[in-house]
Amino acid sequence: MIIKPRIRGFVCITAHPKGCAAKVRQEIEVAQAAKKEGGTKKVLVLGSSTGYGLSSRIATAFSHNAATLGVFFERPSMKGKPASAGWYNSVAFEQAAHKAGLYAKSINGDAFSDEIKAQTIETIKADLGQVDLVVYSLASPRRTDPKTGETYKSVLKPIGESFTNRTLDTDKDLVTEVTIEPAEGDDVADTVNVMGGQDWELWMDALDEAGVLAPSAKSVAYSYIGPEITWPVYTNGTIGQAKKDVERAAAAITEKHDCAAYVAVNKAVVTQASSAIPVVPLYISILIKVMKAKGTHEDCIEQMVRLFNDRLYSDDLQLDSAGRIRVDDWEMESDVQQAVADIWPNISTETLCDQSDYAGYQKNFLNLFGFELPGVDYEEDVEVELDLPSAGQGIGSR
Numbered sequence: 584m585i586i587k588p589r590i591r592g593f594v595c596i597t598a599h600p601k602g603c604a605a606k607v608r609q610e611i612e613v614a615q616a617a618k619k620e621g622g623t624k625k626v627l628v629l630g631s632s633t634g635y636g637l638s639s640r641i642a643t644a645f646s647h648n649a650a651t652l653g654v655f656f657e658r659p660s661m662k663g664k665p666a667s668a669g670w671y672n673s674v675a676f677e678q679a680a681h682k683a684g685l686y687a688k689s690i691n692g693d694a695f696s697d698e699i700k701a702q703t704i705e706t707i708k709a710d711l712g713q714v715d716l717v718v719y720s721l722a723s724p725r726r727t728d729p730k731t732g733e734t735y736k737s738v739l740k741p742i743g744e745s746f747t748n749r750t751l752d753t754d755k756d757l758v759t760e761v762t763i764e765p766a767e768g769d770d771v772a773d774t775v776n777v778m779g780g781q782d783w784e785l786w787m788d789a790l791d792e793a794g795v796l797a798p799s800a801k802s803v804a805y806s807y808i809g810p811e812i813t814w815p816v817y818t819n820g821t822i823g824q825a826k827k828d829v830e831r832a833a834a835a836i837t838e839k840h841d842c843a844a845y846v847a848v849n850k851a852v853v854t855q856a857s858s859a860i861p862v863v864p865l866y867i868s869i870l871i872k873v874m875k876a877k878g879t880h881e882d883c884i885e886q887m888v889r890l891f892n893d894r895l896y897s898d899d900l901q902l903d904s905a906g907r908i909r910v911d912d913w914e915m916e917s918d919v920q921q922a923v924a925d926i927w928p929n930i931s932t933e934t935l936c937d938q939s940d941y942a943g944y945q946k947n948f949l950n951l952f953g954f955e956l957p958g959v960d961y962e963e964d965v966e967v968e969l970d971l972p973s974a975g976q977g978i979g980s981r
């Protein structure tokens with residue numbers, strides 16, 4: 584099948600298997616170039632198929648020789664249609680890890696469910712004994728509570744009053760204005776239910792209870808703070824409340840288990856999750872230009888290599904006053920933020936390509952789905968049905 588990008592709003596409904604493999608190879612090369620010596624690590628990555636979770640898996644495996652068990656919710660190829668990008672990423676990751684002599688297995692299914700937690704624990708017991716690091720990198724629009732069976736939806740809304748600001752219509756390449764109405768009813772509670780820390784705590788409880796958490800293990804979940812222009816829709820909005828709950832959960836996990844749990848605040852990057860947030864894609868387009876000019880531009884893999892090499896697996900975590908790991912440090916440097924703030928009020932559709940790196944944003948976005956990667960022949964007829972080498976296709980798939 585010849586696969587072309589088919590973009591619908593902020594998602595691409597097709598993915599290219601060879602392109603995804605090329606992107607995974609690029610990330611592996613970055614991780615290998617930063618290789619560290621040290622004992623073998625055993626890492627469970629929840630949300631390991633795309634974005635920060637995939638890069639966490641690649642960084643721990645290829646910089647630190649980690650055995651990795653990945654959990655994700657992806658769509659395998661069905662009826663001749665391409666699989667989702669995260670499926671192809673995971674196939675490529677496992678192939679590369681196995682070639683390098685590293686353990687890598689994956690479980691595809693709903694990480695919020697008791698079934699997938701049980702299946703993960705059985706796999707750890709059978710293959711690894713215990714894990715010494717748990718990375719929590721799920722980003723989902725909905726969650727079904729395993730105890731009540733109720734399904735909650737997360738929303739990206741301001742709290743208290745409506746919010747109007749510039750945004751990017753990536754379908755039409757337009758800088759426009761968006762007004763987002765404030766959260767109402769159960770919006771805040773529902774978003775905290777989906778993206779807050781409860782499921783992270785349930786995972787840690789289940790792992791500890793089953794005896795598969797190594798003594799003095801570590802765990803990390805990811806958060807974002809960003810600049811004031813995005814605060815109404817992010818940090819001070821519904822998702823910000825969920826992230827506060829993740830910080831609460833980090834303290835609760837550390838208190839309850841023999842495990843140091845951290846929140847790492849990462850920089851804004853183009854992922855399937857971030858491209859859905861209003862205002863943020865325009866901010867990222869400007870940020871890419873400013874940080875490239877300064878020589879500090881990073882994507883997911885560079886961030887995760889720095890997180891593990893210079894913070895989590897180093898002697899100095901460089902925690903902030905709230906006890907968080909900060910790898911958004913270069914994004915938040917005052918000259919970077921000032922440069923973005925200077926551009927923000929003046930950017931328009933006409934100046935988009937001059938005042939931001941919109942081309943860089945678009946390339947990053949297409950790369951997420953395996954398109955526009957160098958060395959890939961997009962006119963070639965490719966096989967779309969690829970099995971995960973570990974064949975751990977799990978319970979339920981979407």
Ligand code: NAD
Nearest residue numbers: 630632634635655656694722723805807851852854856857
């Ligand atoms: P992403 O969309 O690229 O990845 C989400 C992952 O979660 C995928 O592996 C997906 O398969 C998995 N997933 C979703 N629902 C699932 C379910 N029910 N069961 C199992 N797996 C499921 O997202 P991302 O941007 O890498 O976000 C990961 C974390 O990083 C989030 O906590 C996010 O808030 C945080 N973060 C993101 C940014 C950014 O700019 N993208 C910045 C800072 C922090």
